Amino acid sequence: MVSEEVRNARRPARAYGGKSAEQRRAERRRRLLEAAVELFGAGPGAYRAASVATLCARADLSTRQFYEEFRNLEEVLAVLHGHIQKAAQGAIVEALATATEGSVRERADVAFHAYARVLTANPHLIRIAFVEVTGVSPELEKQRLEARRGWVDLLVAALDEAVAQGEIGARDYRIAALGFVAAVNGLLYDWTAGYVDASLDTIVEELLLMFMGLLQPPEPAAPRK
Numbered sequence: 001m002v003s004e005e006v007r008n009a010r011r012p013a014r015a016y017g018g019k020s021a022e023q024r025r026a027e028r029r030r031r032l033l034e035a036a037v038e039l040f041g042a043g044p045g046a047y048r049a050a051s052v053a054t055l056c057a058r059a060d061l062s063t064r065q066f067y068e069e070f071r072n073l074e075e076v077l078a079v080l081h082g083h084i085q086k087a088a089q090g091a092i093v094e095a096l097a098t099a100t101e102g103s104v105r106e107r108a109d110v111a112f113h114a115y116a117r118v119l120t121a122n123p124h125l126i127r128i129a130f131v132e133v134t135g136v137s138p139e140l141e142k143q144r145l146e147a148r149r150g151w152v153d154l155l156v157a158a159l160d161e162a163v164a165q166g167e168i169g170a171r172d173y174r175i176a177a178l179g180f181v182a183a184v185n186g187l188l189y190d191w192t193a194g195y196v197d198a199s200l201d202t203i204v205e206e207l208l209l210m211f212m213g214l215l216q217p218p219e220p221a222a223p224r225k
Contacts, residue, residue: 028061029069033083035059036076040132041124047077047132077133078140084129085147088118089154104162108211112204116188120200123192130185152177159215168215176214183210 019027035058040047050073056066070076095114099107119126133144155177163170184207190196191203198206 025069028059028065031059031061032056032066032069032076033080036073036080037122037124037128040077040080041122041127043127044131046127047073047136074137074140077128077136078143080128081133081140081143081147084119084125085150088115089150091115091118092154104167104215105208105212107158109204109208112184112207112211115184116200116204119188120192126189126192130189148178148181151181155181162215173214180210180214 032055035055036050039050039055039058052063052066052073055073055076056063070079091114092111095110096107099110102110119129133140135141152174156173159168159173159177162168187196187203187207191198191200196203
């Protein structure tokens with residue numbers, strides 16, 4: 001004989017308010033993540049000052065509902081960091097797909113604008129991606145550094161492609177790419193925080209100048225006397 005518990009497990013989850021259990025869970029997760037963006041990105045040290053109770057109150061959900069979706073606040077921060085990186089990379093890939101015939105500078109201009117638009121859509125995103133995520137735990141630090149390595153790899157691949165097409169000179173661009181990625185992150189953060197008084201177009205133009213400087217061949221060493 002089949003037990004009542006097994007029969008209940010075979011029944012599809014009921015829909016409440018016209019939404020299935022999966023839809024309700026997805027909505028709860030969305031509300032928690034949206035609340036976390038505003039909470040974690042509110043100011044210096046905002047993530048470390050946050051609590052599950054505070055986040056749930058902002059999302060208008062219970063702590064029980066929180067723990068049905070996440071183990072702890074660090075997992076929420078890790079998910080947000082991953083979403084931000086994925087959204088920015090997706091925007092760049094999509095933008096570059098429409099600029100395949102442009103010069104290196106034109107393609108870079110399109111990519112930088114796409115990247116900046118994603119990260120500056122909400123000032124909290126930059127703080128979460130580049131500040132609050134730093135030094136939280138060995139696991140999250142590994143995720144952060146892997147994300148940076150992914151950006152460096154993406155940039156180096158683009159430069160190697162330009163080398164193969166004869167657009168720029170051949171050299172090892174990895175160290176220069178690492179420095180450039182760090183500069184981009186720092187400049188965008190300072191601009192969003194109000195430390196730099198400039199339009200987004202001006203910021204992108206400066207990034208382009210920096211980027212084009214990477215493409216210049218290094219000066220030959222002066223002969224020793």
